[in-house]
Amino acid sequence: MRVFRARFPWIATFVAAGLVLTLRAQTLKQQRLEVVNIGLPAVDLGLRFDQMRGPDGDDSSRRQAILASLQPAAAAARPAATRVLVKFIEGLPAAARLSAVADVSRRAVMATAPEYADFDIVQVGANEDAEAVAQAFSERSDVEYAQVAHTFHKLLVPNDPLYLTSQWNLPMLNLERAWDIQPQAGSTITVAVLDSGMAYQNATFTPTLPPFRDENGRLYPGLGRVTIPYAAAPQLVGAAGAGRLVALHDFIWDDNEPFDFDGHGTHVSGTIGQLTNDSVGTAGVAFGVKLMPVKVIDSVWDFLFGAPNEGTDDTVARGIRYAADNNAKIINMSIGRTGPPAPAVESAIRYAVSRGVFITIAAGNEFEDGNPTEVLAEIASRVQGAVSVAAVDRARAHAFYSSTGSYVEISAPGGSGRGFGTAGGVFQQTFVPTFTDTFLLPPAQFRAPRFDILDYVPYQGTSMASPHVAGVAAMLMQQGITDPAAIEEALEKTAVDLGSPGRDDTFGFGLVDARAALRGLGLAK
Amino acid sequence: MKRTCLLLSVLALASPAAAQDPPSLSIRPFVMGAEQNFTAADTFEAVFDTTRGPFFGGGVQVVVFDQFVVELGASRFKQTGERVFRTSTGSVFRLGIPLTATITPFEVTGGYRFPMWERVRPYVAAGVGSFAYQETSDFADPTTENIDTRKTGFVLNGGAEVRLHRWIGAAADVQYSRVRGILGSGGLSQQVGENDLGGVAVRFKLIVGR
Numbered sequence: 001m002r003v004f005r006a007r008f009p010w011i012a013t014f015v016a017a018g019l020v021l022t023l024r025a026q027t028l029k030q031q032r033l034e035v036v037n038i039g040l041p042a043v044d045l046g047l048r049f050d051q052m053r054g055p056d057g058d059d060s061s062r063r064q065a066i067l068a069s070l071q072p073a074a075a076a077a078r079p080a081a082t083r084v085l086v087k088f089i090e091g092l093p094a095a096a097r098l099s100a101v102a103d104v105s106r107r108a109v110m111a112t113a114p115e116y117a118d119f120d121i122v123q124v125g126a127n128e129d130a131e132a133v134a135q136a137f138s139e140r141s142d143v144e145y146a147q148v149a150h151t152f153h154k155l156l157v158p159n160d161p162l163y164l165t166s167q168w169n170l171p172m173l174n175l176e177r178a179w180d181i182q183p184q185a186g187s188t189i190t191v192a193v194l195d196s197g198m199a200y201q202n203a204t205f206t207p208t209l210p211p212f213r214d215e216n217g218r219l220y221p222g223l224g225r226v227t228i229p230y231a232a233a234p235q236l237v238g239a240a241g242a243g244r245l246v247a248l249h250d251f252i253w254d255d256n257e258p259f260d261f262d263g264h265g266t267h268v269s270g271t272i273g274q275l276t277n278d279s280v281g282t283a284g285v286a287f288g289v290k291l292m293p294v295k296v297i298d299s300v301w302d303f304l305f306g307a308p309n310e311g312t313d314d315t316v317a318r319g320i321r322y323a324a325d326n327n328a329k330i331i332n333m334s335i336g337r338t339g340p341p342a343p344a345v346e347s348a349i350r351y352a353v354s355r356g357v358f359i360t361i362a363a364g365n366e367f368e369d370g371n372p373t374e375v376l377a378e379i380a381s382r383v384q385g386a387v388s389v390a391a392v393d394r395a396r397a398h399a400f401y402s403s404t405g406s407y408v409e410i411s412a413p414g415g416s417g418r419g420f421g422t423a424g425g426v427f428q429q430t431f432v433p434t435f436t437d438t439f440l441l442p443p444a445q446f447r448a449p450r451f452d453i454l455d456y457v458p459y460q461g462t463s464m465a466s467p468h469v470a471g472v473a474a475m476l477m478q479q480g481i482t483d484p485a486a487i488e489e490a491l492e493k494t495a496v497d498l499g500s501p502g503r504d505d506t507f508g509f510g511l512v513d514a515r516a517a518l519r520g521l522g523l524a525k
Numbered sequence: 526m527k528r529t530c531l532l533l534s535v536l537a538l539a540s541p542a543a544a545q546d547p548p549s550l551s552i553r554p555f556v557m558g559a560e561q562n563f564t565a566a567d568t569f570e571a572v573f574d575t576t577r578g579p580f581f582g583g584g585v586q587v588v589v590f591d592q593f594v595v596e597l598g599a600s601r602f603k604q605t606g607e608r609v610f611r612t613s614t615g616s617v618f619r620l621g622i623p624l625t626a627t628i629t630p631f632e633v634t635g636g637y638r639f640p641m642w643e644r645v646r647p648y649v650a651a652g653v654g655s656f657a658y659q660e661t662s663d664f665a666d667p668t669t670e671n672i673d674t675r676k677t678g679f680v681l682n683g684g685a686e687v688r689l690h691r692w693i694g695a696a697a698d699v700q701y702s703r704v705r706g707i708l709g710s711g712g713l714s715q716q717v718g719e720n721d722l723g724g725v726a727v728r729f730k731l732i733v734g735r
Contacts, residue, residue: 481618490610520608520620521713
């Protein structure tokens, strides 16, 4: 059963709960997490068609990989149309056809007659206007029709089954036509996801779970030493294993194993780079990117497992600098806080942007809770090269939770269950909450979590909006806009204006239009 | 340009050819090559990496009493560049999406030839042109995102014609053209505030006829 929930309120609740735990935090944090990097693969509760999908095999992967590697060069070298298809009248002798070609153009050459065609192919001369040649043929009495052989583009509509049924959010960004322009979808770009980690590897954990009290003072029993299975998200990591993941790091545990014990980071990562067009599950925005999971926020389980660090300003600032120093080109931060300024984080953001990194930051989910200013998002609004991202629902309206203010710069789909039910959420593969959030059960039913059961779970929040923009930014950078400030300007100038004309405090400059941003401008259009 | 002036000077000083008496009416076809510096410099620089481009064409001149001339000409400019993004600070990022622009002017001018020297005729002319403009790019919706339009503009030119032979002449001139209504209403030209498709061209003609 899919449970539709806003994630941040729960996290906030249990971080707060940590403050009233009867057992002292120091006691918990003396533990170290024992991990064996061996585990069974995920139990995927989502849709699967692997038994009947030939194209899903290795051959298909190779075809796509080779095509993707060839397409950039092909696009750059693509010549103007040079072939004209000519249908001569039935029975016209070969000599007469050659004579007709010579009449029309001295530089044109008749190519070998192709199979399965009722027309001849005429190769026009260098610098010759193929349209004019086709027109000249058309005007002849011995020609039925003539046309230039124009190039077709594949119209990529991902075959991931949930893309068609549930992912209203991606077409909203005009992504299908953006993928036509860039089928590689960011393959040379590394996107750092500063979040709760990522389900990147199969493993088994053997922590000792101590007793604790929840926010209401209820005592949860200690479970002692438990074995917890953990699995990589198959649609995130894929058959390439860790090949698409680079420079993983965990600032909560101070190691290079950023296991996600929440599901938030895995979901966010999926929106950016979920494997796409593989006939399984959902699609991602920039499905070709390399992902750099950098864990900078902790979850309830990190706390209970005894993580030495928390997701505080210093952790986040270090994470930003780490990503910038390890060649990330885009950083997504679906995280935030209110309260006093964060100069350490601002310094890190400015450092990263100065290193050529574009940063997307969630604008906040507290519109109905006093609408306080989100500190990180407000920083983004003052840094050209970082953007704060508000959320819209599937009707392109303001998502009920999305914070507003002068710092909101742009909008993207964040999902909303209000009025839409689960269909209004943003779907990606992540842990099934009923197996992970066992601390939400009554104490008598409390049990160890399982991090090996995954499904396509609807989330809502500006946390979900931000990675959409990060994905589009990755594609923009691959397309040639290499300066973070220019990426921000391109996103804002090409956005679809929503709300009041021009920039406003609800939608910023409007809804991101991936295709318009990627396509840029011509001389007159 | 220096070479051209030198060539014209040498030709002007050369000994007269035989039978120089001009006819009262002369119809003279010509071919032409030109290099135009576009007024919309920022737009062309961004897309084509240059503000200049060549035109090739030809036409016919009607000369009356060796002094008055009416010229009908057509030419074409065709160049492929890339679609771009240009920041408000002027940085240009090329996006790897091929864009081809074609300009095809049809011009009618009337002018006066100054009978100053026997073999050299300085001239000035003015006229109007109908400028066809096509812009196509990859991934464009052909019906809404490519451009195929035509607008009227005006031209002014001045230069000199030199007799190379009784039946052959050469001319060089500078032409200024102004074409509104094509650039400036969309795309990069709108963003940078450029609305003139014309420019200043240096033109060379080879003329057949007396």
